[in-house]
Amino acid sequence: MTVLLADPQIAAIPARENGDPLVDVTSFGLLYTGDGDAGRYVRHALALRLASAQAQLPGGIQLLIREGHRSPEDQEGIFSRYSQSLRREMPGLDEFSLRRLTSRFVSPIGVAPHVAGAAVDLTLADASGAPLWMGTPIDATPERAATRARSTPRTSARTRA
Numbered sequence: 001m002t003v004l005l006a007d008p009q010i011a012a013i014p015a016r017e018n019g020d021p022l023v024d025v026t027s028f029g030l031l032y033t034g035d036g037d038a039g040r041y042v043r044h045a046l047a048l049r050l051a052s053a054q055a056q057l058p059g060g061i062q063l064l065i066r067e068g069h070r071s072p073e074d075q076e077g078i079f080s081r082y083s084q085s086l087r088r089e090m091p092g093l094d095e096f097s098l099r100r101l102t103s104r105f106v107s108p109i110g111v112a113p114h115v116a117g118a119a120v121d122l123t124l125a126d127a128s129g130a131p132l133w134m135g136t137p138i139d140a141t142p143e144r145a146a147t148r149a150r151s152t153p154r155t156s157a158r159t160r161a
């Protein structure tokens with residue numbers, strides 16, 4: 001069973017500031033290609049984990065960080081825009097289901113890890129920094145990126161399963 005970030009069990013976990021500083025991912029040998037500078041920052045502990053993951057990739061493949069830290073305004077904007085697009089597609093949806101469906105893709109502000117610099121959107125890139133094709137563009141919505149979505153090429157579905 002999938003537990004979403006919006007699940008009350010998650011929201012009930014108290015979040016405490018631990019003082020871990022925000023650091024620039026590029027100073028850990030990681031590639032960043034996001035919009036603006038805020039997204040290049042993540043918590044130090046996360047940067048260490050990303051660097052460790054990168055060190056374990058096969059030669060010629062590297063992590064490509066698209067977005068780390070995100071402002072609360074941006075988080076709420078993404079949530080609201082995606083929620084509105086689902087509302088247009090499914091006008092009969094009740095509020096509870098709409099919030100649950102929205103939070104498959106975007107965290108509600110109260111539990112959003114990007115806002116704490118504790119999450120990244122990333123993909124894989126080749127040695128030149130060009131993103132590898134994953135079957136859908138980075139940050140595709142669940143409707144497009146799901147393993148069994150109609151638009152998912154068969155090879156991508158096989159490698160994701």
Ligand SMILES: C[C@@H](N)C(=O)N[C@H](C)C(=O)O
Pocket residue numbers: 005078104105106107112113114119121139
């Ligand atoms: C919107 C998407 N790129 C994303 O960052 N989703 C996660 C789940 C989030 O908002 O925390």
